[in-house]
Amino acid sequence: MFQQIKEKSPLIHCITNHVVSNFQANGLLAIGASPIMGEAHEEAAELAALSQAVSLNIGTLHAESLKSMLIAGKKANQLGIPVVLDPVGAGVSKFRIEAVREILGRVDVNVLRCNAGELAAIAGEQWQSKGVDAGEGLLDIKKLAVSTAKKLGLLVAVTGATDIITDGKSVSKIPFGNPMMTSITGTGCLLSSVVAAGLAVSTNNPMKTVEDVFRFYAIVGERASRNAALSGDFQVAFLNQLASLTDREVTQRISLQEETV
Ligand SMILES: Nc1ncnc2c1ncn2[C@@H]1O[C@H](COP(=O)(O)OP(=O)(O)O)[C@@H](O)[C@H]1O
Ligand SMILES: Cc1ncsc1CCOP(=O)(O)O
Incomplete structure (x- = not known):
């Protein structure tokens, strides 16, 4: 798929x-996709219509960008273009959670890519989020992901030490990755737009596409961590690995894991 x-x-x-x-645009360029950032509502429908996927992210949401997300999302739906939503910090304010509910209510989102805290907020469950980070809680995230996917009728992809992807029926766990991925800002946000790029070229089996993107991305993180002691180096190494990791190397890494379990 990355080829x-x-x-x-x-x-x-x-x-x-x-x-x-900037990191998101550079990451998309690194995998060979073509990013366009644009949040004015005047051009939201045009940009969505030109694109092969739409990636919505509420990290620094305001009334104007929310309006644009609804316009872009609806235009994408009309044209059959996949939409990914990243509900950054969904639980930190009334504005964010209401915005997420409005987007999910008015746009057919294909994939909800979130961390555990954001998932809990969307499901209306108790969780100790810390700003935009996952935070802590006692919930069974796998169960919550499955019930949310069923309820909303979309794919839920939750990141963490082990990522969980579900369509509400089957569940897939991705065990790869490295904790250094949380030492720089934006790895979650970039992942959401890489998922959008995957869906743009591979539409037959969205669940498998998301799994493939998550595996690739986690292995990028593993390899980047080998060449970086601190976060500044890690960010550069991460972009370099995004640009250079091949489908074949991913397959090799996965088979190594399978041999050891
Ligand atoms: N403890 C961890 N070990 C390995 N990889 C991790 C860990 N925590 C998060 N990741 C990876 O880092 C990336 C960003 O995830 P996360 O930090 O949960 O998202 P967000 O930035 O939205 O909070 C994902 O690819 C995820 O798999
Ligand atoms: C720090 C911060 N504040 C608002 S958006 C944002 C970036 C969050 O990026 P990610 O969730 O990918 O770490």
Whole structure:
């Protein structure tokens, strides 16, 4: 699939936050996709219509960008273009959680990519979130992901030490990755837009596409951590691995894991 992304270079319309906008654009370029960031409501429908996937992220949401997300999301739905939602910090304010509910109510989101705290907030469960980070809680995240996917009728992809992906029926766990991935801001946000790029080129089996993207991304994190002692180096190493990791190397890494279990 990542070879296909390089060949087709899908245009990904990102309405995202101003913390990670640059990292997200560079990460998409690194995998061979073509990012366009744009949050004015005047152009939201046009940009969505030009794109092969739409990536919505509420990290620094305001009334204007929320309006744009609804316009872009609805235009994407009309044209059959996949939509990914990253509900950054969904539980930290009334504004964010209401916005997430409005987007989910008015746009057919294909994939909800979130951390455990954001999932808990969306499901209306108790959780000790810490700003935009996952935080802590006692819930069974797998169960919550399954029930949320069923209730909302979409794919839920929850990140953490082990990632969980579900369509409400089957569940897949991705055990790869490295804790250094949480030492820089934006790895979650970029992952959501990489999922959008995957869906843009591979539409037959969305669940498998999300699994493949998550495996690839986690292995990127593992390899980047080998070449970086501290977070500044890690960010550069991460972009370099995004640009250079091949589908074949991913397959090799997975088979190594399978041999050891
Ligand atoms: N403890 C961990 N060990 C390995 N990988 C992790 C760990 N925590 C998060 N990751 C990875 O870091 C990336 C970002 O996840 P996360 O920090 O949960 O998202 P967010 O930035 O939205 O909070 C994901 O690819 C996830 O798999
Ligand atoms: C720190 C911060 N504040 C608002 S958005 C944002 C970036 C969050 O990025 P990620 O959730 O991918 O770490």
